[in-house]
Amino acid sequence: xxxxxxxxxxxxxxxxxxxxxxxxxxxxxxxxxRFEGDTLSYLALNGLKKNYGPVCAVEGVDLLxxxxxxxxxxxxxxxxxxxxxxxxxxxxxxxxxxxxxxxxDLIKLPPSHRGLGIVFQSYALFPHMTVAKNLAFGLEMRxxxxxxxxxxxxxxxxxxxxxxxxxxxxxxxxxxQQQRVxxxxxxxxxxxxxxxxxxxxxxxxxxxEEMQIELRQIQQTLGTTTxxxxxxxxxxxxLSDRIVVMSAxxxxxxxxxxxxxxxxxxxxxxxxxxxxxxxxxxxxxxxxSLGGYDIAFDSVVEGHFVVxxxxxxxxxxxxxxxxxxGRVAMRVFQGNHWLFHIETPAGPAIVxxxxxxxxxPAQNDQICLTMKASDLLLHPTVASAS
Amino acid sequence: MKAGRExxxxxxxxxxxxxxxxxxxxxxxxxLSFNEWSSTVGIISVMKIGNYREIFSDxxxxxxxxxxxxxxxxxxxxxxxxxxxEAYILRRMREPWRSMMILVVIGPLLVSVVARTLGWALIFAxxxxxxxxxxxxxxxxxxxxxxxxxxxxxIALTHVLLPFMVLSVWAALGRMDQASEKAxxxxxxxxxxxxxxxxxxxxxxxxxxxxxxxxxxxxxxFATPAIIGGRRLKVAATLAxxxxxxxxxxxxxxxxxxxxxxxxxxxxxxxNRLVExxxxxxxxx
Numbered sequence: 001x002x003x004x005x006x007x008x009x010x011x012x013x014x015x016x017x018x019x020x021x022x023x024x025x026x027x028x029x030x031x032x033x034r035f036e037g038d039t040l041s042y043l044a045l046n047g048l049k050k051n052y053g054p055v056c057a058v059e060g061v062d063l064l065x066x067x068x069x070x071x072x073x074x075x076x077x078x079x080x081x082x083x084x085x086x087x088x089x090x091x092x093x094x095x096x097x098x099x100x101x102x103x104x105d106l107i108k109l110p111p112s113h114r115g116l117g118i119v120f121q122s123y124a125l126f127p128h129m130t131v132a133k134n135l136a137f138g139l140e141m142r143x144x145x146x147x148x149x150x151x152x153x154x155x156x157x158x159x160x161x162x163x164x165x166x167x168x169x170x171x172x173x174x175x176x177q178q179q180r181v182x183x184x185x186x187x188x189x190x191x192x193x194x195x196x197x198x199x200x201x202x203x204x205x206x207x208x209e210e211m212q213i214e215l216r217q218i219q220q221t222l223g224t225t226t227x228x229x230x231x232x233x234x235x236x237x238x239l240s241d242r243i244v245v246m247s248a249x250x251x252x253x254x255x256x257x258x259x260x261x262x263x264x265x266x267x268x269x270x271x272x273x274x275x276x277x278x279x280x281x282x283x284x285x286x287x288x289s290l291g292g293y294d295i296a297f298d299s300v301v302e303g304h305f306v307v308x309x310x311x312x313x314x315x316x317x318x319x320x321x322x323x324x325x326g327r328v329a330m331r332v333f334q335g336n337h338w339l340f341h342i343e344t345p346a347g348p349a350i351v352x353x354x355x356x357x358x359x360x361p362a363q364n365d366q367i368c369l370t371m372k373a374s375d376l377l378l379h380p381t382v383a384s385a386s
Numbered sequence: 387m388k389a390g391r392e393x394x395x396x397x398x399x400x401x402x403x404x405x406x407x408x409x410x411x412x413x414x415x416x417x418l419s420f421n422e423w424s425s426t427v428g429i430i431s432v433m434k435i436g437n438y439r440e441i442f443s444d445x446x447x448x449x450x451x452x453x454x455x456x457x458x459x460x461x462x463x464x465x466x467x468x469x470x471x472e473a474y475i476l477r478r479m480r481e482p483w484r485s486m487m488i489l490v491v492i493g494p495l496l497v498s499v500v501a502r503t504l505g506w507a508l509i510f511a512x513x514x515x516x517x518x519x520x521x522x523x524x525x526x527x528x529x530x531x532x533x534x535x536x537x538x539x540x541i542a543l544t545h546v547l548l549p550f551m552v553l554s555v556w557a558a559l560g561r562m563d564q565a566s567e568k569a570x571x572x573x574x575x576x577x578x579x580x581x582x583x584x585x586x587x588x589x590x591x592x593x594x595x596x597x598x599x600x601x602x603x604x605x606x607x608f609a610t611p612a613i614i615g616g617r618r619l620k621v622a623a624t625l626a627x628x629x630x631x632x633x634x635x636x637x638x639x640x641x642x643x644x645x646x647x648x649x650x651x652x653x654x655x656x657x658n659r660l661v662e663x664x665x666x667x668x669x670x671x
Binding site for chain 1: 560563565566569572573574576579583584587588590606645648665
């Protein structure tokens with residue numbers, strides 16, 4: 001931190017001093033605190049924990065992120081994902097645990113010396129500066145020469161497709177454009193890690209989809225290690241290399257988008273990501289009984305279970321088929337697919353079937369739901385409350 | 387059409403009240419300032435610019451007006467210097483300290499200006515607290531009095547008017563996105579740079595409105611200059627008062643009051659234009 005030694009003026013001397021301090025700090029930190037273990041992962045969170053008084057906001061997050069990886073922290077509001085991000089950024093001090101970036105302990109560094117790029121939910125653009133000045137700010141703080149600043153501002157604006165908007169003020173831009181400026185401002189400092197805090201939540205649906213694609217493209221072009229906080233599962237599935245699903249201050253599951261969707265390890269993950277059907281079931285010898293329908297199932301122990309199955313993995317069949325019987329309670333046409341609400345002895349079910357031109361059951365028709373044993377996920381009943 | 391008439395009817399009471407208590411006395415004061423006065427006859431109802439000619443030709447009046455301007459500018463500057471950081475610190479405080487400190491800031495407004503100024507008189511006088519302290523510390527070997535000095539008036543007025551600046555800047559900072567400070571920090575800025583380059587420009591609308599309030603109130607302040615400045619150190623407001631109530635030269639007093647009003651309006655409008663142009667982007671939000 002610039003102390004009173006550097007005088008009252010915020011002139012070039014002060015700025016230079018801050019920039020030197022920044023470099024010195026980083027160099028010292030790197031040489032002194034090189035950590036022995038975990039040298040393979042770029043960013044490592046180890047037992048990261050945050051308590052606010054008696055309330056636990058984050059309970060022991062362990063996460064290893066590789067260089068260039070795009071990782072999403074996904075969960076409902078209040079699950080601790082934003083607090084985790086804030087701890088990486090340095091705005092919240094962890095109660096316990098450590099954060100290492102390329103072997104350097106980040107915890108003791110103030111946010112200004114961590115060299116991370118952050119995009120805030122509100123964008124947090126400087127309203128009194130033009131777009132170019134907003135972008136230049138981070139470089140000025142690093143004591144970059146003005147010709148170099150000019151070059152990099154132009155280059156970064158080009159990257160986000162705002163080359164002609166350099167002299168605009170944030171207020172004169174649309175939400176999507178402001179979003180790009182915020183992204184450009186974070187990227188221009190060539191951050192070690194890019195942190196995105198619900199960056200797309202203030203955009204309308206169409207804009208959000210466009211920005212998702214663009215964000216992913218930019219991230220892949222630059223190869224910047226990125227951590228995204230979001231409550232939007234579709235966003236996390238579309239953008240990430242890996243997803244960290246969080247709930248109630250804990251990590252529920254870490255895996256690729258396909259993994260967490262297809263093989264959720266907890267009922268919470270199954271119900272949070274996408275729609276899912278939850279049935280009560282009873283395990284018998286070699287088979288599972290779902291509301292009177294016995295389906296062959298290996299490795300099942302006797303007892304009560306909760307079974308979850310995705311709506312698109314259920315198919316509708318005539319009553320004569322082998323399957324779970326039910327009645328069509330409601331039928332909704334959604335363009336490329338049909339959505340059915342089915343009442344079954346095992347509980348209500350939703351079924352999604354492609355609109356492929358064949359005729360579909362009508363309301364109140366008796367039908368039969370067929371399913372493959374491999375699409376069923378078994379959870380012990382203790383956790384069925386969720 | 388109907389809505390227009392309704393609007394007229396509904397605003398009529400306020401308009402009448404405004405005309406009655408502001409416009410009419412103001413027009414009458416302006417008219418009065420063109421009258422003449424003699425010690426034998428009293429007010430002579432003519433329309434001449436003799437009073438204005440007298441004020442502009444006499445150094446005595448020029449000195450008083452310049453002093454008023456100097457005091458107001460210094461008080462405004464002091465309020466900005468102390469009030470802006472104070473408001474910023476208040477914004478950064480956590481509850482419940484914040485609410486308590488705001489009460490402390492506003493608290494002085496609950497005490498009458500006269501009582502507060504008399505308190506300052508106790509401190510400033512030759513045998514007052516300040517003088518005794520300086521004598522006992524050994525910083526001076528003769529009693530020091532700030533009574534009847536501009537410094538004394540500036541200090542007392544700053545104390546009286548500081549809350550207006552703090553509240554005004556406080557409101558402006560409330561409209562600022564707190565995350566913009568964090569963004570600056572993440573980009574490598576230190577605390578001082580953040581304050582100077584991010585917070586201060588965004589606080590400018592508050593600084594502007596606060597300085598207009600402080601400037602106009604100190605230029606037209608009466609109680610504080612009357613008690614601390616006394617007869618020896620006149621400002622425009624005490625001059626007008628003396629002309630009206632001691633000399634009984636009402637037309638001259640009215641001319642002083644009109645000139646004070648015009649000067650304040652010109653300065654405020656000019657200052658407003660200047661700051662709004664300089665920080666156009668912050669104001670147009």
